[in-house]
Amino acid sequence: MSAVYAGIDLGTTNSAICTYDGAELRLWKSPEQNDVTPSAIYYDRRARYVGRRAYDMAARDRDRAAVLFKRLMGTSTPIRIAGLEAPLTPEECSAEILRTLFGYLPAEVREQVQGTVITVPAAFNQMQKDATLRAAELAGIGAVALMQEPVAAVMSVMRARAGNGVFIVYDLGGGTLDVAIAEGIDGRVSLLAHGGIEMCGGRDWDRLISQNLVRPWLERTFALPENAVADPAYRTLFAVIDHAAERAKIELATRGEAAVSLSEAEVRLQDANGADLYVEVPLTTGELDALIEGKLRDSIAAVRETMAGVGLNPPDVDRIVFVGGPTQYRTVRDKVAFELGIAGALDVDPMTAVAEGAAVFAESVDWSSARRGRKAARGSVDGGGALALSFSYIARTPDPRSKLLVKAGGALPAGAEFQVDSLETGWSSGRQPLRDGATVELSLARPGDNHFKMFVFDAAGMPVELAADRITIARTAAAVDSIPASHSLGVEALDRLGGRPQLTWLVRAGDPLPKKGQLRFHAAESVRAGSQASLQFKLWEGEIVSPVGDNRFIGVLKITGQDFESGVIAQGAELLCDYEIADSGNIAMEVSVPSVGGTFRSGHSFYSAVEAHVDYSAAGRLVADEAERQQERLDAIAAKVDDPLLQQARGKLDEALALPADETDPEKAKQAMDRVHEAKRLLAGVRSRHLKAIRKMELDGCVAFFERHVREHARPSEQSQFDNAVRSAQRAIELNDAAFENYLEEMRGRNWEVLWRQDSFVLGRFRWLQDAPHLFLDQGEYRALCARGAAAARADDMATLREVVNLLEMRRIRSGDLDAADAGANIVVA
Known part of the structure; x- marks a missing residue:
């Protein structure tokens, strides 16, 4: 029974599965005979549907459907389905898709699968990757490894098109943008860099069409409530509009003209005047181009940033290969290629390239190893015998030829010879002089495994018995040397x-x-x-x-x-x-x-x-708090230094702050928190570029806080210690000494110690925590602690109140980065 390897592109909007046996790559179609399967689940009162039918039914009844859950992987945002007793997790939803895709394989093929590679966006963090592995475990898919989507796309490109040079893969999917830069040389590929944007894809286009074209048309044409989007009576309307917008987008890419169209029978709603609602909004390329211009600009910036990271300029790159459904829209290909000054290419099927590349990569994984490392590129066999021979060879190569090297453990008799024969094709090396270091080039006649047998002859031409005389060399579709x-x-x-x-x-x-x-x-x-x-x-x-x-x-x-x-x-x-x-x-x-x-x-x-x-369906206030904190930090920095990164960071925070504190759409909340993370990264860049000025600002702020709130409560020795630390910090600033941060932490710690002794401070801290339920995951425990603290405050029991405040501080989500890092580091660099 030959080994088979599977590759799964677990996508935001569509997923696909391929298998590879080392020679033949096969895409397995859905029951509707589509290459890809929508990542959608629908539950009615009798059954569960996954794929195309679920996607179509979801547009009509979103309450019973789960879609776009990949964007929430790595969180515990509940996916609530009408009629189910308990909500699903994003991992459980992904498991349904994986189970369905694996079910496309015939039973005899499933039995042959040695391992499965599931792709994830390059931008996925550790929590999201871990959630994907849990989804595979829930789906019951045996041996599994993950790989980044851009790596899979690169493998697919190398398999499809031989040739040397540097190329970029621009993979724009339904939910994410992945960018990969690779260099191919004789079938081997070195991945130079990859990057991308976690929440940037075709789904965002659909929303732009709905928000900027369809909703204004509806408001002009019908008598709708002022905030119809939030009105439960119209929830279904806007769900089917999103579905119709996606249909129109796809139609525009293939036909050049389209309309977001819904009949009265499809909408089945009336406006305030009793008029039957319908939708008929033309969609032109000019309108869509204008709507997605900002998203394309961000994606081009991501490509440039990835290129800059490895010191590449446009003349250094041969082509940019487009992957992903949205790249079938010509404007994307033309604009990206033009702005980057790099020729565009469609070397692979944009919809299935990632799954195909994952299957090819799966063949290179050593599935017998716990760490899922790659199979060894070199092999050797010990021929043993009286001559103490061994044979080393290239065991895996994309080249049509490989080499075998003879090694001898002692002196070899004059006139001895060796020969290597193919066991499939009849090819033979012919008899070669046997000597230590002798090499022979082997012809790999077919993709996949090629089997050879070695023969050794003495000076009289008689065969010499070998303890091991057979080797297998895999001619691979492509080989990746390293992944950044x-x-x-x-x-x-x-x-x-x-x-x-x-x-x-x-x-x-x-x-x-x-x-x-x-x-x-x-x-x-x-x-x-x-x-x-x-x-x-x-x-x-x-x-x-x-x-x-x-x-x-x-x-x-x-x-x-x-x-x-x-x-x-x-x-x-x-x-x-x-x-x-x-x-x-x-x-x-x-x-x-x-x-x-x-x-x-x-x-x-x-x-x-x-x-x-974190439940992003109820994280609006949490996001707002963190965005406001970072905006205050940005304003303070902007008052001291001028840097273009500040404007970029402000733009990210403005996007995050546009999120209403009562927002219940988890996608929007997750995207807003991602913008906050991006702003923090930019602010860190500003700090490193203006370190002296910002250190002075931080020191001044700490001193001002001490003078305003702490000095009057501090003991003389504490005041002296603080003042000494200030002088040390000032010297560290002038000397550009890394010890500055030590002094700053010491002063901040001193401030806290003094204030913690003050009953008024502890009471005020409790009041603040009492008004911040969004900072606690276990709401039952939070309410119990608040009740205990309130009782202690009424009884003037400050010892108990301090205990409660301490417990609340330990359990709250930290504003720094939802970090759960209750205790500081307690290991030291050696």
Whole structure:
């Protein structure tokens, strides 16, 4: 039974599945004989539908449907379906799509599948990748690995079109933009860089058509309520409008003219005057071009940013290959190619290229390894025997030829010869002189596995028996040498005992994957066996050097006293952190502590327990709070420095602040929070470019706070310590000394310690937390703590109130980045 490998493009709007046996690539169509399957689920009172029928029914009755859930992967935003007792998670919805796609394979093919590669956008963070793996587990798909969509697209391009040179893959799907830059040389591809935008795709076009063309037409033509979009009576209307807008968009791409059209029978609603509603809004290329201009501009900027990251200019690139449904619209191809000054090409089917590339890549994965590494490119066999021969060879290559090398463990008799024959084609190398270092070029007649047999003859021409005499060489469709990391990943550690937190990088964006290594740390605190104390290895994703908390929190590997039976991990004890990052970017990590003879593993993939549990259908106020905090920070910086990045950051925050605090659309809330993350990244860039001025601003702000709120409550010794720290911080600014952040943290900590002694401050803090339910995930626990705190406040029981406030502070979502990082770093860089 021959091995088969599967590739699945799990898309926002459409998904597809392919298989590959090393020679033949096959796309498996839906029951309707479509190449792609809509990522949609619909439940009626009797059955569940997945795919095309579900998508069509969803337009009529959105309450019973699940669509676009890929955009919410890695969160616990509930997907509520009318008639179901409990909401679904995004992972459960994705599992339905995966299960349906895998069901397209005949039973005999499913039995042959050795492993399945599922693609994810390059912009996906660790939580989203982990959620995708959980979806595959729920679907019951056996051995699974992830790979970035742009890598899959590159594999598909290399398989479809031989030739050397640098090319860009511009993959615009329903939900995301992925950009990949690759160099192909003789069938081998080096992925130079990839980037993209997480929430940018055809779905956004549909909304622009609905909001800017159809809704104004409806308001002019019919008597609708002032805020009809929020009126439950008209909810179905706007759902079917989105569906009709997508139909019109696709029709415009293929025919050049279209209309967003819905008959009275399809709408089945009346306006305030009793008139039957219908929709008939022409859609021209000029109108759509104007609507999507901003999105295209953002996508072109993303391509330029990716090119700049590897120092490429347009003349260095041979072509830009278009992948994804929206790229079938000619304006996209023409504008992107023209603006970048690079010739456009359609080397592959835009709708199925990612699934095809994933299947090709799946063949290269070593499915017997726990880490899902790639199969070895080189092989060897020990021929043994009296001559102590061994044979080394290139085991995997996209070339039609491979090489075999003879190695001898001792002296070889004069006149001895060897020969290599193909077991399929009758090709033979003929007899060659046998010597140490002899090579022969083997002809690979067919894609996939090619089998050969080696023969050795003595000086008399008689055969010499070999212990192993057969080898298999795979002629691959394409081979990728390395995959650049899409995000920087680092461990938070103190720069010295009592110092400031910084990131020690596991991998930087652009570094080749897979990657493994070891880092050395020391314990900043003692942990005794059996105690509740812990050492925390906190992982962050991002490039922001300071503050660390402005990066995206991934997760934490904790070593607690409960994890080892005896002994003490003393302060200063050596901690050896071994890590491995797969092609997909997923992390495996373990920490060895020689002093207690223990090894502690990360287990499942890292993800943030808090961010993974944010419900974006009720996160409007949370987003608004964070956007306002970052806007205040931006305004303060803008008063001190002038930098074009500030204007970009302000634009991102303006988009986020446009979200109503009571917004219930999870897509809009998630997109707004992503804009806040982008603004923070830009502000970090401003800080690094104007470090001295911004450090002075931060110091002035801290001092002003102390003078206004703290000094009168501080003891003389605390006032003196604060003043000394200010002078040290001022010197650090002048000397451009990294110790500045240490002094700043010391002063901020001093402020908190003094205020925490004041009953009025604790009471005020409780009142603030009492008015912020959106900052807590467990609402039951939150209400219980608030009730306990209110009772303590009435009884003037400040000890209990302090305890309650402390518990609330520990449990709230941190404004820095939904980070759940309750405790600071307590490991030190070695």
